[in-house]
Amino acid sequence: MGIFSLLTGIAGPSGFGSASTAEQVTDGIDATNLTAIITGGASGIGLETARVLALRKAHVVIAARNIDAANEAKHLILKDNETARVDVLKLDLCSMKSIRAFADKFHALNLPLNVLINNAGVMFCPYQLSEDGIEMQFATNHLGHFLLTNLLLDKMKGTAKATGIEGRIVNLSSIAHLHTYEGGISFDKINDQRSYSDKKAYGQSKLANILHANELSRRLQEEGANITVNSVHPGLIMTNLMRHSALLMRVLKVFTCPMWKNVPQGAATTCYVALHPKLKGVTGKYFLDCNEYTPSKLATDEVLAKKLWDFSNKLVNSAQNN
Numbered sequence: 001m002g003i004f005s006l007l008t009g010i011a012g013p014s015g016f017g018s019a020s021t022a023e024q025v026t027d028g029i030d031a032t033n034l035t036a037i038i039t040g041g042a043s044g045i046g047l048e049t050a051r052v053l054a055l056r057k058a059h060v061v062i063a064a065r066n067i068d069a070a071n072e073a074k075h076l077i078l079k080d081n082e083t084a085r086v087d088v089l090k091l092d093l094c095s096m097k098s099i100r101a102f103a104d105k106f107h108a109l110n111l112p113l114n115v116l117i118n119n120a121g122v123m124f125c126p127y128q129l130s131e132d133g134i135e136m137q138f139a140t141n142h143l144g145h146f147l148l149t150n151l152l153l154d155k156m157k158g159t160a161k162a163t164g165i166e167g168r169i170v171n172l173s174s175i176a177h178l179h180t181y182e183g184g185i186s187f188d189k190i191n192d193q194r195s196y197s198d199k200k201a202y203g204q205s206k207l208a209n210i211l212h213a214n215e216l217s218r219r220l221q222e223e224g225a226n227i228t229v230n231s232v233h234p235g236l237i238m239t240n241l242m243r244h245s246a247l248l249m250r251v252l253k254v255f256t257c258p259m260w261k262n263v264p265q266g267a268a269t270t271c272y273v274a275l276h277p278k279l280k281g282v283t284g285k286y287f288l289d290c291n292e293y294t295p296s297k298l299a300t301d302e303v304l305a306k307k308l309w310d311f312s313n314k315l316v317n318s319a320q321n322n
């Protein structure tokens with residue numbers, strides 16, 4: 001795998017590669033018995049993921065902050081199949097209050113939960129603080145999903161136990177996890193405006209996604225819970241994610257055009273990791289172009305992963321006490 005297969009689209013050991021689409025990698029899979037939550041499922045890769053999971057007959061819950069966009073996404077899916085099971089629930093990941101309200105509303109639906117896709121994200125935004133007073137990219141991309149996952153975990157464990165079906169958590173990370181602050185996570189300066197770099201803050205949040213997935217994977221294995229947790233890099237795809245860097249990305253694309261994917265290809269790795277029977281029992285791994293890949297050294301650092309877990313817990317608890 002690597003640059004050669006990315007450019008040529010040649011398949012890797014999994015039988016799929018950078019040119020594979022979400023429909024292709026889930027061909028023949030029947031997800032009738034699965035319920036999946038997709039954060040940020042109203043646009044971009046998340047929307048295509050929601051569409052293809054519904055096409056495979058899963059019950060899909062689109063979790064989005066923009067309810068109009070989410071309802072449009074739902075209609076788009078229902079246009080293909082009017083009996084597809086799609087729900088829309090409000091979720092704003094940069095507000096812990098909203099995350100708790102989302103979890104309450106989801107629990108009230110009394111649905112099982114087999115698959116959680118932590119897909120929502122922001123990239124390269126100028127320095128700003130979340131509602132809870134935490135740097136926005138770290139708050140949205142990492143901490144919000146940390147809290148959300150923790151609130152939904154008992155439901156996932158219960159479902160896995162009751163149904164005997166393996167639960168799966170998929171975290172959308174990025175190759176950008178390679179470009180972060182010194183030491184990986186800037187624990188002492190998480191909110192520091194003077195040292196803020198919009199690029200490194202994004203890389204830091206995406207490194208946090210991998211570390212978090214690995215630590216959670218370790219914890220679940222220890223407990224004997226039948227739930228896997230993996231991270232993916234979807235590839236380079238022109239989406240709304242580029243809103244804070246539209247010009248930069250357009251110029252970049254001119255020079256690196258063959259390295260870019262379309263949205264159906266961009267959702268392929270997520271859908272592969274969420275549904276494919278080949279990945280039964282595979283956990284704590286990082287995937288790119290539908291194949292396992294080794295992330296950075298920092299991303300496999302277990303001590304750093306534990307430290308991030310405790311740090312995230314503290315932030316969540318202190319926000320709750322405010």
Ligand SMILES: NC(=O)c1ccc[n+]([C@@H]2O[C@H](COP(=O)([O-])OP(=O)(O)OC[C@H]3O[C@@H](n4cnc5c(N)ncnc54)[C@H](OP(=O)(O)O)[C@@H]3O)[C@@H](O)[C@H]2O)c1
Pocket residue numbers: 039040041042043044045046063064065066091092093094095118119120121122123140172173174175233234235236237238239240241242
């Ligand atoms: N595109 C790429 O090249 C690329 C590369 C590497 C990794 N990724 C990762 O892939 C994931 C999906 O990105 P995408 O390219 O599909 O971008 P996208 O189209 O912008 O999708 C991101 C989604 O996240 C939602 N979101 C952002 N902040 C949120 C919040 N506070 N609460 C709830 N939802 C929120 C957005 O909703 P709004 O429309 O309301 O903002 C949007 O629906 C991201 O995690 C990203 O880091 C993408």
Ligand SMILES: *[C@@H]1O[C@H](CO)[C@@H](O)[C@H](O)[C@H]1NC(C)=O
Pocket residue numbers: 030031032033
């Ligand atoms: C879904 O669950 C039912 C009831 O447990 C079972 O009979 C059926 O085979 C399952 N379908 C699939 C595709 O796993």
Ligand SMILES: *[C@@H]1O[C@H](CO)[C@@H](O)[C@H](O)[C@H]1NC(C)=O
Pocket residue numbers: 054056057058081082083084085
């Ligand atoms: C439409 O969706 C429902 C629910 O997932 C499914 O049972 C049905 O088979 C789908 N119809 C087609 C034509 O795919």
Ligand SMILES: *[C@@H]1O[C@H](CO)[C@@H](O)[C@H](O)[C@H]1NC(C)=O
Pocket residue numbers: 118119141142144145146147149150169170171172208209210211212213214216217229
């Ligand atoms: C990723 O996985 C873990 C599990 O780590 C989860 O708790 C975490 O919040 C996830 N979220 C993201 C997007 O990292």
Ligand SMILES: *[C@@H]1O[C@H](CO)[C@@H](O)[C@H](O)[C@H]1NC(C)=O
Pocket residue numbers: 164165166167226
């Ligand atoms: C986990 O679920 C899979 C089915 O998805 C099953 O084959 C496996 O035996 C389960 N493992 C445990 C430990 O329950």
